Amino acid sequence: MIFKQLYFILLITILTTCTKFGENIYVKGKVVNPATGKGIPNVEIALQKKTTFEFSTGYKAVERVTTDANGDFEIRHLGGLKQYYLNCMYSSSYYPLGWTVNGTFSDSYITKIKKGKKNEVTFEMVPYGKLNFTIKNIDCNGGFDTLIRHINYSLNDYSAIAFPSIYTGCVDFPFSSSVELPMGNWYFKWEVIKLGIKTIYYDTIFIEENQLSTVEFFY
Known part of the structure; x- marks a missing residue:
């Protein structure tokens, strides 16, 4: 009986060990556009814990905050034994x-939070711009000419690779509508194969927020 009482006291002590003001979860964070370095206001951040239902596992919000005019936010909470997560409701x-938590980046909108220590976090997200393509084979040798984009x-710290697009023959392809893409650096590699000879070209473009950019490739 004594051992059970000691275990219960120890468990309560662990659960109520605080980092600040009686809470054992303390998060100081910011939501930012990394392309500009500016904070993003009015973004909801949810502190969630994992819950188990009869047939599935989900997440339940225990705290919700909104970023201020500079994109900053702070969460304090007394957590139990469950694992806790931060979710950006972008x-x-x-x-x-993705999230950077205590210096470590993860390309996810939800991330684990440690209890009993101060968590310094940043969530990065970017607005969209638009891009128009024009692709034209100006020296066509026939149906075997190939372009791989x-x-x-x-x-x-974030990167993504799109599936290659393949065009064959006498391509004359002005896009009738623009493509919506995230703000940031976009790198193009063009592989041109004509008469069995491969030539590679490179190009880089920066997509601006709410701006229309154009890429023209003539080969």
Whole structure:
């Protein structure tokens, strides 16, 4: 009985060990556009814990805060034994890049939070711009001419690679509508194969927020 009482006291002590003002979860964070370095206001951040239902596992919000005019936020909470997470409830007008928690980056909109220590976090997301393509084979040798287009996106610690697009023959392809893409650096690699000879070209473009950019490739 004595051992059970000691275990219960120890458990309560662990659960109530605080980092600040009686809470054992303390998060100081910022939501930022890494392309500009500016904070993003009015973004909802949820502190969630994992819950188990009869047939599934989900997340339940225990605290909700909104970023201030500088994109900053702070969360204090007394947590139990469950694992806790931060979830950025970003709007569809932004593209999420991911969380940096205590110096470690993860390309996810949800991340684990440690209890019993101060968590310094940053969530990065960027708005969208638009891009128009014009692709034309100006020296066509016939149906065996081939163009392979590779596109990579990169901004700070985040990167993404799109599937290659392949065009064959006498291509004359002005896009009738623009493509919506996240703000940041876009890298293009063009592989041109004509008469069995491969030539590679490279190009880089920076997509601006709410701006229309154009890429023209003539080969």
